[in-house]
Amino acid sequence: MIEYEWFHLKSENRSGNKVLDILHPNFKEFGKSGEVYYKADIDQIRLDNDDYKISDFEECSLSEDCILCTYTLFNKTNNTITNRSSIWKYYENDWKLLFHQGTVKY
Numbered sequence: 784m785i786e787y788e789w790f791h792l793k794s795e796n797r798s799g800n801k802v803l804d805i806l807h808p809n810f811k812e813f814g815k816s817g818e819v820y821y822k823a824d825i826d827q828i829r830l831d832n833d834d835y836k837i838s839d840f841e842e843c844s845l846s847e848d849c850i851l852c853t854y855t856l857f858n859k860t861n862n863t864i865t866n867r868s869s870i871w872k873y874y875e876n877d878w879k880l881l882f883h884q885g886t887v888k889y
């Protein structure tokens with residue numbers, strides 16, 4: 784699943800809105816800012832193109848078609864660290880991001 788997490792973090796996918804392709808129709812995000820975003824919002828906002836590093840990546844199967852991913856994300860552009868959690872749902876023959884949350888660590 785880490786390759787899916789990387790997909791939505793890569794600048795070329797964020798700048799061209801390719802990230803929308805991996806979002807579930809019912810996607811919801813609690814951003815590190817405290818804002819709540821839905822799939823339609825992602826199409827309307829400008830996503831950052833920062834450089835990231837993932838560490839402490841873990842997967843937990845919640846069901847046959849649902850996986851929880853947790854990890855620490857280091858933003859190398861602005862030197863911030865966040866704890867991240869994502870729920871991926873198998874939908875229409877591929878994994879789609881159903882839920883994502885980022886919480887500033889320090």
